[in-house]
Amino acid sequence: MSAPKRKLKVATTSLAGCFGCHMSLLDIDERILKLLELVELDRSPLTDIKHCGPCDLGLVEGGLCNAENVHVLREFRKQCKVLVAVGACAINGGLPAQRNHLDVRECLTSVYRTVPNDPELPLPLDHVHPINDVVRIDYSLPGCPPPADALWQFLTDFIAGRTPSLGHGLIHYD
Amino acid sequence: MQAVDVKGLLERHRHDPTRLVQMLREVQAAEGWISPTRITELAGALGLPRARVEGVAGFYAFFATTPVGAYRVLFSDNITDRMLGSVALRERLCAKLGVGPGEVRADARVSVAVTSCTGLCDQGPALLVNGHAIGRLTDARIDLIARCIEAQAPVEAWPPELFRIDDVIHRKDLILSSSLRPGEALRAAFARGADATLEELLRSGLRGRGGAGFTTGEKWRAAKLAPGPTRFVVCNADEGEPGTFKDRVLLSRYLDLVLDGMTVCGFAIGAQKGFIYLRGEYLFLQAPIEAALAARRKAHLLGRDVLGHRGFDFEVELHLGAGSYVCGEESALIESLEGKRGIPRSRPPYPVTHGYLGQPTVVNNVETLVAAALVTVNGGAWFAKHGTAKSPGTRVHSVSGDCARPGVYEFPMGLTVQELLDACGAKNAQAVQVSGPSGTLLGPAEFRRKLAFEDVATAGAFTIFGETRDLLDVSVNFAHFFAHESCGFCTPCRVGTTLLKKSIDAIAAERGTRRDVKVALRLAVLMRDTSHCALGHTACAHFLALHEKFKPTIDRRLSSLEFLPTFDLDEALAPAREVTGRDDGQAHLEDT
Structure with a gap:
């Protein structure tokens, strides 16, 4: 029996991240052409699609620093069969979590003379959280950012139906 | 609080960087915290990188690198303290003093926080105030403590009854019924000779009482045979495993036996120097130990030519820890003795070949040294008659938790859990934690198991949970x-x-x-x-x-859902709602 011909649907997003993980994905260079033969991108900064449809795989960069991040993450969890925490911020909160030592009220009041209260602006959470604090996560892809080769290895494993495994040179180096 | 005389401090400690933890202890005791200025001064004077000194100051729980209250109250937070109501007592003290938990009061007079088990499980709940231990806390005693603090009375002037520590001994056997006189073991060792003393110890089959159960005689022999210009004996009196307190009793009642054991070890392996590494929580034992050391020097049980034995010089130095459980691990303890952060070394090499200052070092638990002293006098065969074949001798148990008679019990090795439960009057125990949090949790189905190295190994802690406790x-x-x-x-x-x-x-x-x-x-x-x-x-x-x-x-505590956020999402938006004044739909998050 041959593997299904259907292209896999993939969505990506950056929550409280720096897009560095997305840049690392682009760093797979010409292999992106090969990737696009195998997958179809749904919601992603690369497609500018605003909402996520049903997907096989969701890649989430960044942690949770505000209410909007929570909504986006929940949409991804709802729509994606498999959800991956990509990079240090998604896995542990990363750099944005440095503010966890500060009181968010003081942060806001010391930055703004009058704290903006437009309902369009997402409210910050009191602490920055890793995404697995709020939804179930299937895989974690560590690194800041994960190297392009690690992303490539993960994606090719996943597409081929193998349990993704990074192994030597991609996750441990000793 | 009194400014410390740094110059005098350095001189007293001979500008010796291995004494850094001791120096920092003194700064902490005098000034209530270890300021950046002091760190810089000590680093400069000792020729150490500043980061090294700051690293040490930051490592130990009793060192405060930011100011704490002039009265620093640390509640012992072992499970046994909690079972005896320590949480409510802590809240009571906080309310009386008007200070939040973990905070320093605005006038800087007091702070109230928690610390790991202080070794008073048989007379808890307990706390430390500026390092001094107070047990058997009740509402009345908490109120008295609050009054003393508000009156700004120096801790030394508080009612002495507050600081009474009891040695609660319920059953004695070989060790606790010993009537050996100071130096008796040493005389026996001199009469036998170093090699024969070691032989007796091997014959006894004595295994280390710290928990791992390594054969003590083998350890001594390995250190004796290891190459090196000098050797050391270390008494591990760090007793940090929550639920253990028998070493406290041994050190306060049987100190000469401990010191005899150390000195015999020094004689057997060819060491001239010993250290007692005493956990900081047992500050109240510092003065008695120093006094005992002075008395032994006077009686020629320490010093040059011990008891007139030509060529055998032995000295013992007391080091205090500063609140670190991991320092009970022998290589971390040695790091701490050398004035560093208590981080366990990679082993091998083991301390018997590369220990203190890289020299062969025997690190033994307090109880092991006492047993070694007894073996030296009474012989290995006498000792091996007691206990089991694989675990000779007796074991001193620290019993606490839900029982009628908490305290210290000495029994031959191989006692069953049920026998010890019966001895201390524990009815309806649903579980026992043997050997502390790092040890073994046993349910009633296993109460017939034996407390011995070949079955349930233990370092002495025996914590009982009655049927009403939630494990x-x-x-x-x-x-x-x-x-x-x-x-x-x-x-x-x-x-x-x-x-x-x-x-x-x-x-x-x-x-x-x-x-x-x-x-x-x-x-x-x-x-x-x-x-x-x-x-x-x-x-x-x-x-x-x-x-x-x-x-x-x-x-039974699980929610039935597949996944729940680990924190309250809506609550996490509350601070931002507060400063923005928003309460619209977007300013809230549902839990799922």
């Missing part, structure tokens, strides 16, 4: 303990203990799911298999055992 609360307490005490050196333990704490907290708060338990178990196994030292290997044992033996305890 998940025990696991929560232990998880917090390990997360606090991890030295931070290796990732599996540093990160793992904190993740495990968060998982168990979430389960306890009824925010956990089956999946959380699965993840926590996987994490626990990872910690057990990949951590650097025994702390990490055993830091998850309590949860694995709870899951294996008391699974419903965990299951």
